[in-house]
Amino acid sequence: MPPVPHTAVADLLGALAYAELTAFDRLAEDARMAPTLTGRASLARMAAAEIAHHVQLSARLTELGVDPAAAMAPFVSALDTFHESTRPSTWLEGLVKAYVGDGLATDFYREIAGFLPEPDRSLVLDVLADTGHADFAVREVRAAIAADRKVAGRLALWGRRLVGEAMTRSQAVIAEHDRLADLIVSGTGDLSGIGRLIERITDAHTERMKALGLNP
Template sequence: MSSMQPAGGPSQPSPGLSADHPGITELFALLAYGEVAAFYRLTDEARMAPDLNGRINMATMAAAEMGHYELLRDALERRGVDVIPAMSRYASLLENYHRLTTPSTWLEALVKTYVGDALAADFYLEIAGVLPLEIADVVRGVLSETCHSQFVIEEVRSAVSTSDMQRSRLALWSRRLLGEAITQAQYVLAERDDLVDLMLASTGGLGQLAEFFEHLQRTHAERMTQLGLA
């Protein structure tokens, strides 16, 4: 995933959670489909770039997505799981998110890359905090920084520094991305009990789960500031 590291550091892995927990297989499958979907999204959105530099940056991020997918495929195979049917269970949910957040401009595509993917990283890395070390390492490897965040920040900040209208439009778009990301995360948790178990283990219960979604909004505000959209 071409996402940026979340604003807060992840918690330490919990030695008490078994590496055989069925939620880990579901987590890997969800991430795997996310990587494939992101690859196609980035290659499509690269065509929106106004210059060769933008297209190359998007294409490089897309290539990284497939490398991350291969990590997850291998991790699932080590667990005796066929990646295609496993990840296909999440196709409708993730495709629905991308359908509802299809960018109409190059700048919207950049904001989605930066903000949308970082929100997903917050969600997955919160879960990673309670996983056995070897499992957490896979998740963090998939969500690792791909060194293109500065490219996005510079392009967006430059565009909005000279246009209040552009800033307002992108700020509204960013808030929409936040709302859809939280909604889709809730849908995923509603359908997959094993993932709920992992999430509750990471947050400490339902009350803390609500606090986690509030934390997403706070880190989102920090990223808005980084992009010049606050």
Template sequence: MADADSENTGIAGQDWATASAQPQYHAAVVDLLGALAYGELAAFERLAEDAKLAPSLADKAALARMASAEFHHFEQLDQRLLEIDAHPTEAMEPFAKALDEFHRQTAPSDWLEGLVKAYVGDSIASDFYREVAARLDTDTRALVLAVLDDTGHGNFAVEKVRAAIEADPRVGGRLALWARRLMGEALSQAQRVVADRDALSTMLVGGVADGFDLAEVGRMFSRITEAHTKRMAALGLAA
């Protein structure tokens, strides 16, 4: 793992204009922003769909507001890709198939499964991108952290899921199994995406930016798993 000095003197201490002089770093950031942008667009679509399953008008309105926030994040990433001379659609395209397949394989069967999926899936993705953000140039890091801002969905999901379990404790077992499946699928998808993109994987395992070494990649996924366990406890579920 890069130490504090290397983080201050390497890519993580540079602005975009300086850091992007490295072609491979530029390519890695385009990949990263493309993956994030498609993720935000997919999150917008999913929340809009989940709103249709909402049991009350208040819940429907709450999810609609969250969907709007996700789309605003997408617009920020779309604009940034244009600013760094990348075509947003082309930047997103390599990640669309994997993310679409993840959503196809993990389609929720009801309102509560949809809430858990958004909470678990979005949180794992956010944890992953925050880990990567620590090694980015200052301008890109600020953008990535801004679009990872909580839209309020986490607290909303915790409140609704805990209330449902309190009303019917049997719901907890079903949702715990569902959350474990989501965790496995999400981590597998993240690893596949990174492995398929040379610039992105090089940035993670070293060679570009203040990269992770392979051992640090393992520790990163351990930290993501630990955070997932804490979130499951917040939901009232066993990880």
């Protein structure tokens, strides 16, 4: 693999830093829909964990001589549009989005992290570690389906809409950012490498839908 230019690293860290900031926003917003104080506090704690990651990524960008705000800026519009177009209207939709949407994003960033040199590879893998959200979401969603089978159909549709939007938006982001595109192409090796990457991400998505008790 050719060496990865610093600018591609900064792009990825910037995208991820902004993703953590929007994840914080979204979790904080969803927390307010929580049916119990315990659920609300749980989501608020997860939001705080995202900010801790954001802080780590910003610190690394500063270390690389890149202004974190400048590194995040190119990704604001795409990520905001994704969140605006997939705004959950219920507590359960929020949990499915957090689990399925974050799962997709995490898989994607983890794949790309594999192409990065150290210490950035470890940093990215570290901030992608689950903050306890997954177990919490799975538990709550399964319990809701057990209580009322009808919710499964609606949530399955919602999950499929999320993956569609996520794929569309991320392709648009990569198409607009040559350095990220180069990183992925040179990292995967060739078109069939990209195909396998997409397959791995899609398979993991299917597993997550099943874990929630939803038809993928």
